[in-house]
Structure formats: structure tokens, C-alpha cells
Amino acid sequence: MSQEQDGAQASVDESALQQAGDADVALETGAQVPPEQQEPNRWNEALRQIMGGSVVISILAVVLALIVGAILIAVTDPGVQQAAGYFFSRPSDTFEAIWNVVSGAYTSLFQGSIYNFGRPTFASGIRPFMDTLTYATPLIVAGLGVGLGFRTGMFNIGGQGQMLIAAAFCGWVGWSFDLPPVIHLVVAVAAGVVGGALWAGIAGVLKARTGAHEVIVTIMLNWIAFYLISYLLRTPGALQAHGSNNPKSPAILPNAILPQILGPQYQLHFGFIIAIAATIFVWWLLERSSLGFKFRAVGENPHAARVAGISVNSAIIWSMVIGGGLVGLAGVDQVLGTTTGGFGSAIDAGIGFDAITVALLGRSRPLGTFIAGVLFGAFKAGGFLMQAANSIPIDIVLVVQSLIVLFIAAPPLVRAIFRLPKPGPRPPRKQKPATPAPVAEEVAAR
Amino acid sequence: MTTTAEHTVPDATPIVLEKTVVRSRKTPITLSVVAVLSIVLFVIFRRGGDTTFTFAGGRVAPSLPQVVLPTTLTCVILTVVLVLMAAASWWILARRTKVPLWYSSVFAFLFVVAFLTWAAGANSRPLPITSLLLGAVSLSVPYIFGALGGVLSERSGVVNIAIEGQLLAGAFLAAMVASMTGSMWLGLVAALVAGVLVSFILAAFAIKYYVDQVIVGVVINVLVLGLTNFLYSQVLAKDPEFLNNPPLLPAIPIPGLSAIPVIGPVLFDQSIIVYLMYIAVVAVYVGLFHTRWGLRLRSVGEHPQAADTVGINVTGTRFWNVSLAGAIVGLGGAYFTLGSVGSFSEDMTGGQGYIALAAVIFGRWDPVRATLAALLFGFASNLQYTLAAVGSPVPSEFLLMLPYVVTILAVAGFVGYVRGPAASGKPYIKS
Incomplete structure (x- = not known):
């Protein structure tokens, strides 16, 4: 390619x-009808x-x-x-x-x-919808990150690795330090974003500096992150919980947990508000900022962008860094939002790959990605009940999701x-x- | 990357002769990084004792005598050679010539020998070279089939991200059909059909409906994963004796060739799928570069307008070659169920299609280079199993990580900017 x-x-x-x-x-x-044919x-x-x-x-x-x-x-x-x-x-x-x-x-x-x-x-009847939004939260932010890469012409398959590194970063901050309530949460979330951004940044820098194909590099970084985190999770003194033999991290301290926004009866946590903010941020970035304009120009035609004086390399690096930070937010949602009792090396839960489909269905646009994320969250939430109540494998959801994307395309x-x-x-x-x-x-x- | 241009403008000639030498520091930098790494591993963290290599024979081939090397001495000597070679690569660069590929290859080979000597040192169990290579070839088989399919498809102008899906579909249908009929041949045919069917989806959406090919590829992978998982738990898992119990393909030793020590059991005492793979590599290479069919295929992938102008049916050529690519990849999928494991399990390809895709790009869309890249990935993946068996000091996770780190280094250092077929990924809209 x-x-x-x-x-x-x-x-x-x-x-x-x-x-x-x-x-x-x-x-x-808005260019629907040529005037002579009305x-x-x-x-x-x-x-x-x-x-x-x-x-x-x-x-x-x-x-x-x-x-x-x-x-x-x-x-x-x-x-x-x-x-x-x-x-x-x-x-x-x-x-x-x-x-x-x-x-x-x-x-x-x-x-x-x-x-x-x-x-x-x-209040109890609407609970499934709240579950849907909870499942949708990481899908939305990760989809936004992958979609941002698409708009710059970068195919980021590395969501899994970026989420894992982000999970390790924010989890480590989440259980190692004892900080005041709000500050601890902010620092932990920021650490996760930095982790995802760093990991994706490797692929961006290699692409820009050496021309290494980002598809290869991100796939390879997925595996490297997976084995790195697996190693750290089973090594005492690294990410492993004290006094445990399981490859699992300690629990997150209460101050660093994303608060539940609608009370304890719903799982929906503050990450959903962050996802809404991220959607607005990406919209602003792509449609209203000069950096976003550069991203889109490079995505449409890198040669033309270069001729126009845009630094293609810096656009590639920054788009990967920001996109990786957004994917990192998905890892943060997982660690600080849903599985706060400590995580294993499967914490990404396939969201890094689902995010690709979400971004495709949303046509890499912020609002579209948001809606696609909610739809896929609904399939995920409903699929679990379908598997439990009707013993129909949840994999049917994957089939339906992929067919939707195919038909819409x-x-x-x-x-x-x-x-x-x-x-x-x-x-x-x-x-x-x-x-x-x-x-x-x-x-x-x- | 620096570019030096020397202008020689003789007064009499009106044409300006320009001599451009492109110098790349990437290869020397990569070699130096590896050399420093060898100093750290093999000299600073040196290990004493002896390293034993064994060269076991096969059913026909005789064994070779084992080789015992002093670990520290061998490692230090090899490290000195590696450092000298890295230094010499800067000298080659200073003389404004390119570091040749064989130089990098020799360097890589010596590093691998040094690493094996070090990792299996300190009087641990002997390192079985034959089984190391044998495992590498078995792990490479799906990569090679996948890479060949990827090369064919992309050379004809359709990006094939769906390799993963084609492998998985091939593995599933081969297991089911071979198990139901009890015939391995029907299983192989079913794998071909499954690959072609997945290709039809790719071709229909990419060629007929102009949907972005990367999107279709990714979505097809998800679709096939969901479909096979669903059918596995709904159908196969309910009657595994009848539906998921295919016969394993037997190994057929080739007379004569299989008696060569080491090489014989590794390459010529394999199942029919592996021999089909050799044929496929040669056929794709000869077909692509020495036949009319290959010329047409490549022209459609490089410049469809020009191909259309001279009367080649662009859509048809792409459609049938993508289908052929699917058949090849599907056969690779059959290796999972009929060649190595003996039954289908959920997501059994586990992302290997993406590694095959990496081999395509690593091999610069050339069937032979892509095959070599696939073999390299297979070797690297198998290394950790062998080293874990001999009791290596490195944590297994880092050995598992190694192939992927090597790939990134290689892609960043040796391959660099790659140029695929010009029209790959672009739908051809006839106007």
C-alpha cells in the first residue's frame, strides 16, 4: 500500500x-440537483x-x-x-x-x-440502556481515535496495544499514589492518555521518519504491548498485586475511580461525559482548527499537502499521538470505570479492533462515530442477555455488526x-x- | 536520508547530466543498534559453560554429530565480528555506495547464531536445530499461503486485508467437510471453495460497489470471525465426533531428497499441503513475471486505464485474480485443521492473517521475498518454543515479543519506504 x-x-x-x-x-x-435538470x-x-x-x-x-x-x-x-x-x-x-x-x-x-x-x-426498566451507554463509552473514544487516524490517512490497527499501555499507566497511578480526590482522578486519566499517545506515537514517528508502514508497526506493537503487560502483570514489584500469584493488578484506589454519574444503581460512569467531551473536541479539532485542516489535507492527498507547505511528517505524528491518546482513554474507561478491582492482560476486551468497525460505520466523523459507538454498545449489552436467556452465541452480534458496515458502505x-x-x-x-x-x-x- | 547531487555540465553538451547518489543511513544505524545490543547481551551479560547443538535426523535422514561450543568464547568472537561489520557498514556508506542486502543478511545470520549460542548456553539442554527449523517451516505455512494470496490480489489492484478471514474460513470448512466425508481431498477442495467465497464478497464490494477495499477487508475479517464462532458453538460443538473430527494429512517423504541430513526432514518429509505450497510459490512467481497472464494482472494493478485502453478487461481480471488469491489463502487455512491441529477451534488463526499481510509488505509485493519474510516470521515465532524447552534465562514473554521487535526493526531499517502496486486500493471506474 x-x-x-x-x-x-x-x-x-x-x-x-x-x-x-x-x-x-x-x-x-448540498449540491443535489443541477439546475437544468430540475x-x-x-x-x-x-x-x-x-x-x-x-x-x-x-x-x-x-x-x-x-x-x-x-x-x-x-x-x-x-x-x-x-x-x-x-x-x-x-x-x-x-x-x-x-x-x-x-x-x-x-x-x-x-x-x-x-x-x-x-x-x-x-428506573429499573431503563437500566439496560444505561448498560448500553457504559459499553459504548470506550467504543466511542477508541473509535474517535481510530477515525482521526483514518482522516489523516493512517490505518491504526494498534488499538489493542495502545489500550493495554494506557491501562498500565493509569492503573499504576491509580493504585500507587495516594492523592486528594479530584487530583488523583485527573492525574490517572492523564497518565492513561499519555500512555496510549506514546505507544501510538512510536508508529507515527517510525512512519514519518523511516517510512515504516503503520499497518505493520501497529500490529507488531499490539503483540509487544500484550507480552510486555503479561510479563509485568506476573512480576512481583511491577504491576502484580502484592501477595498474589495471579497475573492480575491491584485494585484501584477509591479516589482514582471514575464516579458513577447517575447513582449506584447504574454502571454508567463519568467516562461517558469524557466521551461526549472527546466527541466535541475531535469535531472542533477536525473542522475548526488549523491542525485538523492539516490532518484532512494530508489524508486527502499527501503530495498536494506537501506542495501547499504542510509538513506531512508532523501531521502524521500528531494525528497518531492524539488518536492514540483517545484510544488510551478507552483503556482508562476500562480500568478506572468498569473493572476497578484490578485487571489482567485481556483488559482491552477486543475494543481496539471493534473501534475500527465503529470508526468505519461512523465514516470517521465525530458525531457518526458517537452514534455508531452507541449502536455497537447496544449490541454488546443485548448480546449478553441473548446469550444467557436464549443460548444464542453472542458471536451473532459480530456478524450483524459487520453486515451493517458492509451494507452501509x-x-x-x-x-x-x-x-x-x-x-x-x-x-x-x-x-x-x-x-x-x-x-x-x-x-x-x- | 541525504541526497547529494553532482552536476557535471560540460560546455558543449546541451543536456544537463545529473548524477544522483541516494545515501541511506538507516542500514548502518540498524546494524549499529544490533551490535550494541549484542555487546550488552553477549559480553556484559555473558554466560559460561558450553552450548550444544544437535542435528537430529528424520525417519530416513541420518543424524549429524552434535556440535559443542564454549559459550563465552563463541559469543565474544561473534560479537567482535558483528561490531566490525557494523563499523564497516559506516565505511561503506562513507564511500557512497549502498550497503548490499547480502551484507545485512550475513549480519543477521551471525546475530542469530550468537543469540542461539548465548540463550542455550551455560550447560543447559542441547539445542535441537532440526526441530527448530521444522517448527519454523510448519508455522510459516499459513503465512506463506496468505502472503502469496496477498501478493496476487494486491498486484491486481485490490488490497487484501481479508487474508485473516480467508484463512479462518478455509480452516473451518476444511475441518467440517473432511470430518463429515472422511476424505482429506474433499477437505482441501472445501478450503479452496471457502477462500473463494470470501474473496467473492471482497471482489463484489470492492470492484462492483467501489467500497473502500481496506474497509471491506477489515469488515470481512470480523464477519468471518463472527460467523465461524457462531457456527462453531451452534453446530460444530454439538456433535464434534461427526462434524469436527477431520483426519490429519499424513507426511509423505520424497525419495532421495528426504535422506539429506537436516534439510530432508525439514523440507521433504511433509504433508501434501506443504508440497502444494512449494508449487504455489514457484507458480505464482513464474506466472506473475513470465507469462501473459501475469503481465495483464500487473498492468491492471499498476495502471488500469492503460490496461483498459489496450483491451484488457480490468474488472474481470481483478475479479478472477482476487478469487484465485482467495483459493490459495483458503488452502493455507486448511493447514490449521488438516495439517497441524486436527480440529477446528474458535478464532484459531489468531491474527496470523495480519502477519501474512505484514509479510506481503515486508517482501515488497514480490512472491519470493514475501515467502522469505514469512519464513523469517515463522522462525522467530518458533524460536521461543524451542528456547523455552532448553531452559533459557530470558523470560518467555520477551522471546515471544522478539519476532515482532525484529519485524519493526527490519521494516524501519531495511525496508523503509515501500511502494506498492500503483493502483492497489483504488477502484477502477470506467468512464
Whole structure:
């Protein structure tokens, strides 16, 4: 992969789609309709825009992914298989079995992630949604960090390593020092951010100074961090808890724990407020600051950015450092927020990799990443209940998540499945059949 | 990196002749870092006693006599040689010539010998060289298949991050089909099919719908991981005797070649998948650089507009070559279940597809270099198992870390700025 190709990866889908005449980007930029082709009926036009627009595509992508998930659940269910054995004598049994297993699964998914109607009060009924937000917190900040890399053309697969180093840094501060209440928390969070930033900074510096490909370096740094932390966790005097033989760290001191913002009945901790602040910060950084402008310029076209006088190397390093700091926040959320009783070497819980999907689904934009993080948090929270109540493996959530990203990335496919109109002006009917069709139509028609 | 340009402008000639010598300090710096590291490890933290190397034979090959070296003396001599070589590399640089690759390779080899002597020193158990290399080759097999698939796919212009998914799908379907039918051959065919199916998703989204190829690749990896985990716990785990009990491929010694000491048992007493791997490496190399098919493939990956202009079907070429790449990687996946382990388990590829991807970039998109890079990764991964068995002083975590540190050093020091196929990762939109 060359640098410029990397540079374009976060935006290639856009530029490709834009070239293909897609409306997702056109809607955002507001350049919908060339004046000479405007249709007289504005209501029809508005309806077409909504039906072909990105919101509808996103919703339909979720629906499609859930349908595929339902098919998988139904096909692998022993009850359905049994009923399908005598399908031709009593087909209703098969459909009933399918309905039972699928509706049971998705009811659990909903009740585990949004609202549980089985609980007596609103305060306890809404508890699953609070769990969703808790799960979403590290996903959001890590997704923001990975997305920031995407915007600069850097593909940061090193979320796992950055989270582990951040966990070690903030955990060490969290149990070694005895500081006053607020200061201890601030210092511990800052230590975690610095840890993640340092680890990602290695990849950034190597990329900028020697040209080492960041995909290789971040993958390798994941493993190095994993073994380093594993070693430190089993070494007395390093990260291991005193008087313990398990590879586990001591518990965090109370002053350094992220407070629960809605009282002790919900797990939701202050990290969620930090995640909201981080989202606003990244938005400001990318859209309103000159550093963010440099990031985006380098991401779009490093050669052009260099010609324009932007230091590509410093943009690469700073984007990795800031992105790594954000990913480090995810490690902080884990150590100071959810597992405060000490952590092992699996503290990253796959969030570093999930963050890539979150950033992709959010199209590397801050608000999009936030929403994608909440959605994936909901799948995670609901998936646990689904596994416990309906004994459906939580891995189905991975399938549904990845399908959502795939479908959202390919609007023409979703439109073709649901026979939606193409966005933009209505193609002229029966007037000029010889007119060469735009590429997207040609491709979609194939 | 410094650039010196010497201008020689004779008065009579109108053309300006420019001689540019690009000097890179990266190789000497890397060699010096390693030399300092050797001084620290092998001289300051020196170990006494003797180091014993054994060269066990195979079923056909005879054993070689074991070699006993005095640990301290050998390490010091080798360290002196390494330091001298590092110093000489600065001299080579001062003479404005490039440090040749064989020089770095000899340096690396001597360092490995010194490290092995040191790590297995102090009268610990003898170091079995044959099993060290044998393990390295077995661990390399999926890397090599993955790297070959990656090279093919990326040379045709489609970034293949989905190697991991193709390996996992190949491993899953091979185990299931071979177990259900009891036929290893059908298992191998199933692995091919699984790899191709995953490739179809990649090709459909990347080539037809112009979705960013890196995105599709990453998402496919997650999709295949979720799908195989789900099917494993829903289906395979419920009847492992029937569904997840494939026969293991037997080792077939090649007559003659397998009787060579050390090399014979390591390379020529292997299962059919390993022989298929040798064929695949040669076929991909010859195919890419010496056939019309390879020329077309590379032209589509370097400059699709030009290829289209001369009448090559860009979309079709990419589609079929990505599928072929998937078939090759899928075969590598079969090695997990049919070649080494004997049953499927969740996430059994464990990120090895990403290491294969690293081998592709490390090998600069060349099938032979990528194979060598994959072998290096396999050797480094196997080193810690062997050294742990002989009782080495280094904590196992640091040995496990070693291949990854070496890779970063190598990528930063020797490979540097790499240039992939020009159009790799870019969708071709015909206009």
C-alpha cells in the first residue's frame, strides 16, 4: 500500500461514491440537483431524496443485517431443524418455530440493550440502556481515535496495544499514589492518555521518519504491548498485586475511580461525559482548527499537502499521538470505570479492533462515530442477555455488526435489494434512450 | 536520508547530466543498534559453560554429530565480528555506495547464531536445530499461503486485508467437510471453495460497489470471525465426533531428497499441503513475471486505464485474480485443521492473517521475498518454543515479543519506504 493510497482510504469510499453519482455526499454538500435538470414537482423530488438518502440507507442496512442474523439463528436452531424435517406435512410448525426462536432472540436483544418491560419501575426498566451507554463509552473514544487516524490517512490497527499501555499507566497511578480526590482522578486519566499517545506515537514517528508502514508497526506493537503487560502483570514489584500469584493488578484506589454519574444503581460512569467531551473536541479539532485542516489535507492527498507547505511528517505524528491518546482513554474507561478491582492482560476486551468497525460505520466523523459507538454498545449489552436467556452465541452480534458496515458502505446494493429509487434527479424517461447513463446506474443495472 | 547531487555540465553538451547518489543511513544505524545490543547481551551479560547443538535426523535422514561450543568464547568472537561489520557498514556508506542486502543478511545470520549460542548456553539442554527449523517451516505455512494470496490480489489492484478471514474460513470448512466425508481431498477442495467465497464478497464490494477495499477487508475479517464462532458453538460443538473430527494429512517423504541430513526432514518429509505450497510459490512467481497472464494482472494493478485502453478487461481480471488469491489463502487455512491441529477451534488463526499481510509488505509485493519474510516470521515465532524447552534465562514473554521487535526493526531499517502496486486500493471506474 502506498502512502497516497493509504491517505485516501478514509475518503475513497466517498470520492468513489461521489463519482458514482451517489447522494450520500451530495446531500451533505448540498449540491443535489443541477439546475437544468430540475423536476417541476418538488414534493416528488423531496420524497425521492429522502428515500434514497443516507438516513434511510442506514436504517435499511440495519434491518437487512438483522434479517440475515435472523436467518442464521433460524437455520441453526435445533427446534426449527426438527420442524423442517416434516415441513411438507405441517409447514406451519416450521414457521412457528422460526418465529419463536427469532422473536425470542431479538426481544432479548432489545430488552438487554434499551428497555426491559419486565421490570416494575422506569428506573429499573431503563437500566439496560444505561448498560448500553457504559459499553459504548470506550467504543466511542477508541473509535474517535481510530477515525482521526483514518482522516489523516493512517490505518491504526494498534488499538489493542495502545489500550493495554494506557491501562498500565493509569492503573499504576491509580493504585500507587495516594492523592486528594479530584487530583488523583485527573492525574490517572492523564497518565492513561499519555500512555496510549506514546505507544501510538512510536508508529507515527517510525512512519514519518523511516517510512515504516503503520499497518505493520501497529500490529507488531499490539503483540509487544500484550507480552510486555503479561510479563509485568506476573512480576512481583511491577504491576502484580502484592501477595498474589495471579497475573492480575491491584485494585484501584477509591479516589482514582471514575464516579458513577447517575447513582449506584447504574454502571454508567463519568467516562461517558469524557466521551461526549472527546466527541466535541475531535469535531472542533477536525473542522475548526488549523491542525485538523492539516490532518484532512494530508489524508486527502499527501503530495498536494506537501506542495501547499504542510509538513506531512508532523501531521502524521500528531494525528497518531492524539488518536492514540483517545484510544488510551478507552483503556482508562476500562480500568478506572468498569473493572476497578484490578485487571489482567485481556483488559482491552477486543475494543481496539471493534473501534475500527465503529470508526468505519461512523465514516470517521465525530458525531457518526458517537452514534455508531452507541449502536455497537447496544449490541454488546443485548448480546449478553441473548446469550444467557436464549443460548444464542453472542458471536451473532459480530456478524450483524459487520453486515451493517458492509451494507452501509454499499448504498447501491441496499437500493437494489429494496428497489429504491436512485437519488438525484429522476432519469429522463423515454426521451433520450441513447443517452449514455451515468456509471452508477450502469453498474447498478448490471 | 541525504541526497547529494553532482552536476557535471560540460560546455558543449546541451543536456544537463545529473548524477544522483541516494545515501541511506538507516542500514548502518540498524546494524549499529544490533551490535550494541549484542555487546550488552553477549559480553556484559555473558554466560559460561558450553552450548550444544544437535542435528537430529528424520525417519530416513541420518543424524549429524552434535556440535559443542564454549559459550563465552563463541559469543565474544561473534560479537567482535558483528561490531566490525557494523563499523564497516559506516565505511561503506562513507564511500557512497549502498550497503548490499547480502551484507545485512550475513549480519543477521551471525546475530542469530550468537543469540542461539548465548540463550542455550551455560550447560543447559542441547539445542535441537532440526526441530527448530521444522517448527519454523510448519508455522510459516499459513503465512506463506496468505502472503502469496496477498501478493496476487494486491498486484491486481485490490488490497487484501481479508487474508485473516480467508484463512479462518478455509480452516473451518476444511475441518467440517473432511470430518463429515472422511476424505482429506474433499477437505482441501472445501478450503479452496471457502477462500473463494470470501474473496467473492471482497471482489463484489470492492470492484462492483467501489467500497473502500481496506474497509471491506477489515469488515470481512470480523464477519468471518463472527460467523465461524457462531457456527462453531451452534453446530460444530454439538456433535464434534461427526462434524469436527477431520483426519490429519499424513507426511509423505520424497525419495532421495528426504535422506539429506537436516534439510530432508525439514523440507521433504511433509504433508501434501506443504508440497502444494512449494508449487504455489514457484507458480505464482513464474506466472506473475513470465507469462501473459501475469503481465495483464500487473498492468491492471499498476495502471488500469492503460490496461483498459489496450483491451484488457480490468474488472474481470481483478475479479478472477482476487478469487484465485482467495483459493490459495483458503488452502493455507486448511493447514490449521488438516495439517497441524486436527480440529477446528474458535478464532484459531489468531491474527496470523495480519502477519501474512505484514509479510506481503515486508517482501515488497514480490512472491519470493514475501515467502522469505514469512519464513523469517515463522522462525522467530518458533524460536521461543524451542528456547523455552532448553531452559533459557530470558523470560518467555520477551522471546515471544522478539519476532515482532525484529519485524519493526527490519521494516524501519531495511525496508523503509515501500511502494506498492500503483493502483492497489483504488477502484477502477470506467468512464
